[in-house]
Amino acid sequence: MARRSASMLSRLLANPSSPFTAPSRSITYMPRPGDGAPRIVTLIPGDGIGPLVTGAVEQVMEAMHAPVHFERYEVRGNMRKVPEEVIESVKRNKVCLKGGLATPVGGGVSSLNMQLRKELDIYASLVNCINVPGLVTRHENVDIVVIRENTEGEYSGLEHEVVPGVVESLKVITKFCSERIARYAFEYAYLNNRKKVTAVHKANIMKLADGLFLESCREVAKKYSGITYNEIIVDNCCMQLVAKPEQFDVMVTPNLYGNLIANTAAGIAGGTGVMPGGNVGAEHAIFEQGASAGNVGNDKIVEQKKANPVALLLSSAMMLRHLRFPTFADRLETAVKQVIQEGKCRTKDLGGDCTTQEVVDAVIAALE
Amino acid sequence: MTMAANLARRLIGNRSTQILGADSSSGAATSVARAFCSSSTPITATLFPGDGIGPEIAESVKKVFTTAGVPIEWEEHYVGTEIDPRTQSFLTWDSLESVRRNKVGLKGPMATPIGKGHRSLNLTLRKELNLYANVRPCYSLPGYKTRYDDVDLITIRENTEGEYSGLEHQVVRGVVESLKIITRQASLRVAEYAFLYAKTHGRERVSAIHKANIMQKTDGLFLKCCREVAEKYPEITYEEVVIDNCCMMLVKNPALFDVLVMPNLYGDIISDLCAGLVGGLGLTPSCNIGEDGVALAEAVHGSAPDIAGKNLANPTALLLSGVMMLRHLKLNEQAEQIHSAIINTIAEGKYRTADLGGSSTTTEFTKAICDHL
Numbered sequence: 001m002a003r004r005s006a007s008m009l010s011r012l013l014a015n016p017s018s019p020f021t022a023p024s025r026s027i028t029y030m031p032r033p034g035d036g037a038p039r040i041v042t043l044i045p046g047d048g049i050g051p052l053v054t055g056a057v058e059q060v061m062e063a064m065h066a067p068v069h070f071e072r073y074e075v076r077g078n079m080r081k082v083p084e085e086v087i088e089s090v091k092r093n094k095v096c097l098k099g100g101l102a103t104p105v106g107g108g109v110s111s112l113n114m115q116l117r118k119e120l121d122i123y124a125s126l127v128n129c130i131n132v133p134g135l136v137t138r139h140e141n142v143d144i145v146v147i148r149e150n151t152e153g154e155y156s157g158l159e160h161e162v163v164p165g166v167v168e169s170l171k172v173i174t175k176f177c178s179e180r181i182a183r184y185a186f187e188y189a190y191l192n193n194r195k196k197v198t199a200v201h202k203a204n205i206m207k208l209a210d211g212l213f214l215e216s217c218r219e220v221a222k223k224y225s226g227i228t229y230n231e232i233i234v235d236n237c238c239m240q241l242v243a244k245p246e247q248f249d250v251m252v253t254p255n256l257y258g259n260l261i262a263n264t265a266a267g268i269a270g271g272t273g274v275m276p277g278g279n280v281g282a283e284h285a286i287f288e289q290g291a292s293a294g295n296v297g298n299d300k301i302v303e304q305k306k307a308n309p310v311a312l313l314l315s316s317a318m319m320l321r322h323l324r325f326p327t328f329a330d331r332l333e334t335a336v337k338q339v340i341q342e343g344k345c346r347t348k349d350l351g352g353d354c355t356t357q358e359v360v361d362a363v364i365a366a367l368e
Numbered sequence: 369m370t371m372a373a374n375l376a377r378r379l380i381g382n383r384s385t386q387i388l389g390a391d392s393s394s395g396a397a398t399s400v401a402r403a404f405c406s407s408s409t410p411i412t413a414t415l416f417p418g419d420g421i422g423p424e425i426a427e428s429v430k431k432v433f434t435t436a437g438v439p440i441e442w443e444e445h446y447v448g449t450e451i452d453p454r455t456q457s458f459l460t461w462d463s464l465e466s467v468r469r470n471k472v473g474l475k476g477p478m479a480t481p482i483g484k485g486h487r488s489l490n491l492t493l494r495k496e497l498n499l500y501a502n503v504r505p506c507y508s509l510p511g512y513k514t515r516y517d518d519v520d521l522i523t524i525r526e527n528t529e530g531e532y533s534g535l536e537h538q539v540v541r542g543v544v545e546s547l548k549i550i551t552r553q554a555s556l557r558v559a560e561y562a563f564l565y566a567k568t569h570g571r572e573r574v575s576a577i578h579k580a581n582i583m584q585k586t587d588g589l590f591l592k593c594c595r596e597v598a599e600k601y602p603e604i605t606y607e608e609v610v611i612d613n614c615c616m617m618l619v620k621n622p623a624l625f626d627v628l629v630m631p632n633l634y635g636d637i638i639s640d641l642c643a644g645l646v647g648g649l650g651l652t653p654s655c656n657i658g659e660d661g662v663a664l665a666e667a668v669h670g671s672a673p674d675i676a677g678k679n680l681a682n683p684t685a686l687l688l689s690g691v692m693m694l695r696h697l698k699l700n701e702q703a704e705q706i707h708s709a710i711i712n713t714i715a716e717g718k719y720r721t722a723d724l725g726g727s728s729t730t731t732e733f734t735k736a737i738c739d740h741l
Contacts, residue, residue, distance in 0.1 A: 239644030
């Protein structure tokens with residue numbers, strides 16, 4: 001007991017500003033009567049490493065006795081569309097936890113990830129890219145939240161062949177969606193004590209489309225005088241991310257650039273195996289691994305069961321906060337962070353050689 | 369010295385026409401053969417010094433090339449002060465004709481004047497000369513330490529269509545559409561060039577970067593064309609990587625990639641990302657390839673008006689682009705010489721310009737390179 005509190009104390013002193021540091025006992029959260037009733041969450045294991053990592057989350061949730069029940073639905077990436085019952089379930093439960101759904105390349109099947117987002121109008125995708133203490137990367141002081149518009153832009157899926165050999169794809173930007181995402185980004189920054197919002201665009205070339213996006217961002221920026229707002233062109237942004245990532249705080253982007261920026265930022269902070277993320281709309285929320293929702297790993301990882309469950313575990317902690325169970329979220333995050341910092345149990349992408357199950361066991365052991 | 373250089377050039381020339389001769393689809397072969405017809409007379413090349421720091425670094429290039437004994441005669445052209453009606457921009461018709469005639473050029477940074485009624489300078493060059501591929505080699509400069517030490521890759525970007533077609537319109541108030549166009553012809557052209565480049569430079573792997581899981585028809589067409597060309601080069605490994613994976617892998621482990629071929633938008637972002645990995649745009653060479661074997665090497669950084677005329681600019685990008693131009697002309701020996709001189713000067717660390725953390729002037733840096741030759 002003394003040893004654990006000593007290690008916690010040393011962690012607190014070493015890293016006072018990290019969001020992963022939990023106060024030793026939270027006394028400010030006062031639940032309403034009945035808040036302890038278990039919530040039902042839709043669970044979609046997905047393809048590839050999906051079932052492995054969602055299994056990990058289920059185990060950890062049980063060990064914590066978290067008031068969460070999972071309603072499991074099988075969805076495969078090569079299905080034509082998401083089954084009706086799954087959508088019904090998410091609409092009922094309002095919250096969903098999802099492993100990756102692979103979209104077959106050039107297969108003529110529209111992405112199921114996109115379908116879910118459009119049907120449930122989940123318009124903001126959030127990836128929190130932050131240096132995890134104990135994980136050595138080339139860049140320090142990375143703490144970037146990438147907020148990406150999730151429903152339109154280049155991913156509208158409107159393509160057609162004009163004549164054989166010439167294909168057109170439509171990129172649609174609307175004022176409504178741009179304003180929505182800008183408002184969400186600024187509100188997020190305001191509620192989470194973030195100081196700067198950067199809009200990423202390519203308006204020097206795509207003057208009307210990205211110009212409209214920028215206009216919406218500027219209008220919303222005027223209402224938040226306490227938050228600095230600036231704009232950066234996407235290719236310059238990538239270069240700056242690689243050279244000086246500490247200059248970015250919250251970034252708001254249209255769909256495609258958001259995908260690239262989120263992956264780049266996740267890469268510099270430690271890899272997509274570690275970054276939590278979620279998609280949120282006005283009524284529903286889907287939590288999945290941070291960047292690369294379509295990345296389900298390769299067969300070798302599935303066989304050897306060496307997938308990294310950290311990203312999904314941290315995303316499920318975000319989900320617990322969304323469900324208003326903050327202490328469970330804090331406990332889970334502290335445990336995961338401790339396991340990574342100790343460094344004894346890491347999967348291959350973090351430089352170790354453990355299996356998923358070993359990491360899960362370590363996390364369960366670290367739970368207080 | 370010149371006789372030996374001529375002999376070497378003729379020898380290299382024979383081998384290169386053997387390599388390139390079999391592949392008739394590239395115009396580069398014909399241009400190289402033509403360049404060698406005049407092995408004793410110097411090759412004329414167009415030089416656009418550009419604005420801002422352009423003239424200083426162009427001077428630098430000319431000096432290094434003369435010291436190395438490169439048989440190139442420069443035809444200098446400047447951006448005009450009025451709009452030429454034939455080109456609808458500040459670049460004159462004569463300048464463009466000169467590049468078309470000489471087939472090679474070197475371009476410094478040009479600042480597009482703000483205003484309407486004329487096309488941007490880069491757009492003019494691209495459209496008039498039909499520059500379809502932008503080649504940017506990114507390699508870690510030994511001696512200039514960045515966070516990444518083992519970068520050695522080449523990005524080849526399709527430069528004419530894709531998302532940058534500029535076709536946008538407002539459908540109704542508050543709704544804007546932008547067209548992304550991919551054609552078979554343009555994709556085949558850039559894929560052919562990418563594989564040809566890989567072969568002539570001894571590269572083993574070509575990766576096509578795409579987002580065909582979402583944009584199935586457009587990037588799907590691009591991939592199909594790449595696959596077709598890949599079949600003709602069985603000795604080169606071909607793979608396809610989704611762009612978000614590619615971004616992540618590039619920042620985690622850039623040594624995984626060799627040659628990257630991509631459509632326009634992804635190419636823009638990835639090539640700038642790779643430039644960031646090795647030290648920024650001040651050190652990155654680039655070369656635009658056009659139809660009929662036209663090659664226009666350029667420095668991709670800006671014109672830096674704040675340090676113009678103060679002898680502080682870093683000529684490395686333009687020098688390395690010049691080296692790319694020499695390699696295109698098959699003047700490999702001199703290219704190698706100048707390249708090693710630049711690398712050694714930077715590695716030594718005694719003479720470095722301000723942006724690399726040193727305090728030398730442009731002229732001192734240039735002199736150091738000349739001394740290393």
